[in-house]
Amino acid sequence: MPKVVDHDGRRVELIEAAWRTIARTGWDSATMAAIAAEAGFSNGALKPYFATKDDLLAAAFDYIYVQTGRRMAAATAGKHGLTALRAYCREILPLDDTTLDEARIVIPFWYKALASPHLAARHEHAMREWRQQLQRHLTEARDAGEIRTPIPDEHVIGHLLTALLGAQITATLMPTLETAQTLTAQLDSFLTLLKPV
Amino acid sequence: MPKVVDHDGRRVELIEAAWRTIARTGWDSATMAAIAAEAGFSNGALKPYFATKDDLLAAAFDYIYVQTGRRMAAATAGKHGLTALRAYCREILPLDDTTLDEARIVIPFWYKALASPHLAARHEHAMREWRQQLQRHLTEARDAGEIRTPIPDEHVIGHLLTALLGAQITATLMPTLETAQTLTAQLDSFLTLLKPV
Numbered sequence: 001m002p003k004v005v006d007h008d009g010r011r012v013e014l015i016e017a018a019w020r021t022i023a024r025t026g027w028d029s030a031t032m033a034a035i036a037a038e039a040g041f042s043n044g045a046l047k048p049y050f051a052t053k054d055d056l057l058a059a060a061f062d063y064i065y066v067q068t069g070r071r072m073a074a075a076t077a078g079k080h081g082l083t084a085l086r087a088y089c090r091e092i093l094p095l096d097d098t099t100l101d102e103a104r105i106v107i108p109f110w111y112k113a114l115a116s117p118h119l120a121a122r123h124e125h126a127m128r129e130w131r132q133q134l135q136r137h138l139t140e141a142r143d144a145g146e147i148r149t150p151i152p153d154e155h156v157i158g159h160l161l162t163a164l165l166g167a168q169i170t171a172t173l174m175p176t177l178e179t180a181q182t183l184t185a186q187l188d189s190f191l192t193l194l195k196p197v
Numbered sequence: 198m199p200k201v202v203d204h205d206g207r208r209v210e211l212i213e214a215a216w217r218t219i220a221r222t223g224w225d226s227a228t229m230a231a232i233a234a235e236a237g238f239s240n241g242a243l244k245p246y247f248a249t250k251d252d253l254l255a256a257a258f259d260y261i262y263v264q265t266g267r268r269m270a271a272a273t274a275g276k277h278g279l280t281a282l283r284a285y286c287r288e289i290l291p292l293d294d295t296t297l298d299e300a301r302i303v304i305p306f307w308y309k310a311l312a313s314p315h316l317a318a319r320h321e322h323a324m325r326e327w328r329q330q331l332q333r334h335l336t337e338a339r340d341a342g343e344i345r346t347p348i349p350d351e352h353v354i355g356h357l358l359t360a361l362l363g364a365q366i367t368a369t370l371m372p373t374l375e376t377a378q379t380l381t382a383q384l385d386s387f388l389t390l391l392k393p394v
Contacts (some may be wrong), residue, residue, distance in 0.1 A: 024314030104311055112307035113302055115371055124371045133372075138231030151386040158367075158375065159383040161357060166363025170355075173310055174321045176329075180354060186356040189348040193390040 011049050014039050015063045018056045023101035027108040028058075042060060054112060061109045064102045065126050067141070068092065072133070082191065085137035092130070092164040094171040095180040103168035131157050133155040134148055148196040156194065208246050210236050212260045214383055215253045220298035224254075224305040243324075251309060251362045255316060261299045262323050265289065266323040269330070279343040279388065282334035289327070289361040291368040300365035328354050345393040353391065360387070 017039030021030040032053060033043045050056040069090055072178040075087040094103040113119035134157045141147040149156065163186070205210040214236030229250060230240045247253040265288055272284040291300040308315035330353045338344040346353065358384070367375040 022295075027308065055373055057250065080299075101224065107304075107311055109307050110366055110370060111224070114304055115225065120370050124374065127374070132384060149390065151390065155379070155383050155386040157388055158379055159360060162363040162367050162375070162380075163360040164359070164363070165366045166359040169362050169366075170324075170359050173307060173317050174324060177321065177324070180360070181345050182352070182355055186352050186359065189352040190356055192388075193346065193348065 001059040023104040081144040083143035220301040277337035277339040346391040
C-alpha cells in the first residue's frame with residue numbers, strides 16, 4: 001500500500017518548524033535545510049509545500065494571524081465592552097514567550113513586505129480585520145458608558161493598533177525597557193484615559 | 198600632487214546613496230554595487246568605508262538618528278511644554294517623503310537588530326535618548342499645568358514612543374489606512390487625553 005501523507009498536517013508541522021527556527025536563529029540563518037531538520041524531514045521535504053523561503057514566511061504570518069485570532073476569541077469569550085477590548089488587545093501584545101516569538105516572525109515579515117506589494121496587502125487585510133474587531137468592542141464599551149472620550153473612534157482605533165504593532169519592536173529590541181508589565185500598564189493607562197471623567 | 202580625498206565627506210555621500218537605494222529598491226536589492234553606482238563611485242569604492250552591508254545599515258541608522266535629532270532641535274527651538282512635546286513627536290512620525298524613506302531604512306535595521314545584539318544596543322541607546330527628551334518636554338508641560346493626567350510619566354512616555362515606532366510600520370505598509378493626516382490626528386488625540394479636564 002502506498003504511504004498516505006497528511007499534506008495539511010505536514011504543512012502545519014513545517015510552518016511550526018519554520019516559526020521556531022526563525023524565532024531562534026533569525027531569518028537569515030534559518031535556511032530551508034535548517035527548517036526541514038527542525039521538523040524532522042529531509043532537506044528537499046519543504047519544496048513541495050513552499051517553493052521559496054518567502055512563501056514560508058507568508059505562511060508563517062498567516063499561521064500566527066490564525067493563532068492570534070483563536071487566542072482573541074478564547075480571551076474575549078463571555079466578555080463585553082471595555083473588558084473585551086482590553087482582553088483583545090492583550091492578545092496582540094508580546095507578553096510571553098510565544099507572543100515574543102510571534103513578534104520575531106512578524107518583524108522579518110514587515111521587512112519583506114516593504115518590497116512586496118503582495119505581502120503588504122496580506123498584512124493590510126489582517127489589520128483591517130483587527131480594526132473591525134476593535135471597533136466592535138469599542139462601540140460596545142461606548143454603548144455601556146464605559147468609554148466616553150470625545151476622540152473619534154477611528155483615531156482611538158488607529159492609535160491603539162499602531163501602539164500594539166510598535167510593541168512588537170519595543171518588546172523584542174528593548175527587553176530591559178519594555179516588559180510584559182510595562183506594556184500592560186501602558187495599555188491600561190491608555191484605556192483609562194478613554195473612560196468617563 | 199596626490200589627490201586629496203575628503204573621507205568624512207565621502208562617507209556621508211555613501212551613506213546618503215545607501216539610504217536612497219535601500220528606500221527605493223528594498224534592502225535585498227540594494228547591492229553594494231548599486232549603492233556605489235548611486236553615489237557615482239566604482240564598485241570597490243565602498244569597501245574602505247563599510248566592510249559589509251550591515252556596517253552600512255548601522256551607519257545609515259546613525260545618520261537618520263542624527264538627522265532626526267537636528268530636525269527635532271529646529272522644530273522645538275523657542276517652544277516649550279506641550280507645544281515642544283508635540284513638535285518633537287512630529288519629527289519621529291513618517292509624515293513626508295523624507296521621513297517615510299527613513300521608516301523604510303529603520304524597518305530593515307530592526308529586522309537585522311533582532312539577530313544582532315550590537316545593533317539592538319545601538320537602537321536602545323537612541324531610544325533612551327529620545328525618552329529623556331520626551332521626559333524633559335513632559336515635565337515642562339506638567340509644570341505649566343498643560344498636562345495633568347494621573348498616568349505616571351514613564352507610562353505616558355513608553356506608550357508614546359511605542360506608538361511613534363509603530364507608525365513607521367503602519368505608514369509604510371498601510372498607506373491607504375494611515376496617512377500624515379491620520380497619524381497627526383492620532384498624536385493630537387493622545388496629547389489631548391493628557392490635558393487637564
